[in-house]
Amino acid sequence: MTMITLDGVEKYYGDYRALRGINLTIGEGEFFSLLGPSGCGKTTLLRTIAGFEDVTTGAVTIDGKTMTNVPANKRPTNMVFQSYAIFPHLNVAENVAFGLRRRRDLNKKAKNTLVEDALDMVGLDGFGDRAAHALSGGQRQRVALARALILKPKVLLLDEPLSALDKKLREQMQSELRRLQRQVGITFILVTHDQEEALIMSDRIAVMFEGQIAQLANPQTLYRRPINRKVGEFIGVMNTLPAQVKIAVGARVSVDVAGLGPVMLTPDQCPSGAKTGETHVGIRPETMAILFDGETSDGNIANGMIHELAYYGDMTYYDVKLDGIERPVTISMKNLVGRPVLERGQRTRVRWDERSLVLFKE
């Protein structure tokens, strides 16, 4: 079931075209993320769904109803902001009850029950009497969530809700938000510039650049089969190698990859198609491996030299200069028991798998 449709949405601020022909459908109960660098238009897109911005042309439909001329407070959406926007002079329960201020049909007892249920849902049961200013950042964001959810919106809009939290707390809140979304079963739309956060939490992700959606896909497709170099390099670490497409006839795509050699690619490894000529392929750091002393492999092997390394405790990231190419590739290795950490300048063998390559258009 479709919950939201955006049809040819354009947004101008004066002469500046912030949204450029956005077409999009988001399903009922979907956890959907808008991901992109600063200034790409993701907040603007969220605000047009919320009704805080008018679209210049195009249409927004929510739950089957067109939203043209429907003000924000009449839409079946609610928004949680980056800044917690809770009232420091009210206690937790009063803050959450604020979400019910327009519900004149409810008596005090009914409201109290709803507040208790909402606090329970976000893991703050028993916190009702606590002064809001005496809460941690994570707890404040839970209060903001409870206040937004108490109205039972059809869609919850989240504008970088976790970006003010420190790393550990952010990771904890990411899994809690996901759990909460499954529990309430409504559509969540998250704006984030943090690609890892989007991958962890979302059913689908729209990657935006310059007011347009570059790719819309589930996390695995986005990571493994990015549509172009820009998307590939924005999501995680992507090595790009110069390549030459020799043959591109139907499902037969034969490519010569610098530093690796000739490969045959399948159509799903060419998400934007294939034509003969100069181009690039992408390969992720974890799909290659350093072969340590004595290790053998019946797969593909390339030779190279350790150019640089970064030791992370659990992992080591090696920059390896493969013979025949100038730019090093990054290879990530788990620091397993008994496995040495190599040094700069050491010669090494690298195992790689052609199934992990993705062909770019340029």
Ligand SMILES: Nc1ncnc2c1ncn2[C@@H]1O[C@H](COP(=O)(O)OP(=O)(O)OP(=O)(O)O)[C@@H](O)[C@H]1O
């Ligand atoms: N009210 C406004 N008036 C004029 N220009 C605006 C306005 N709001 C946003 N913009 C511009 O529109 C573009 C998109 O802004 P938007 O806030 O949607 O980006 P964003 O992807 O959410 O970025 P960030 O992650 O930094 O919040 C930016 O270039 C911004 O400067």
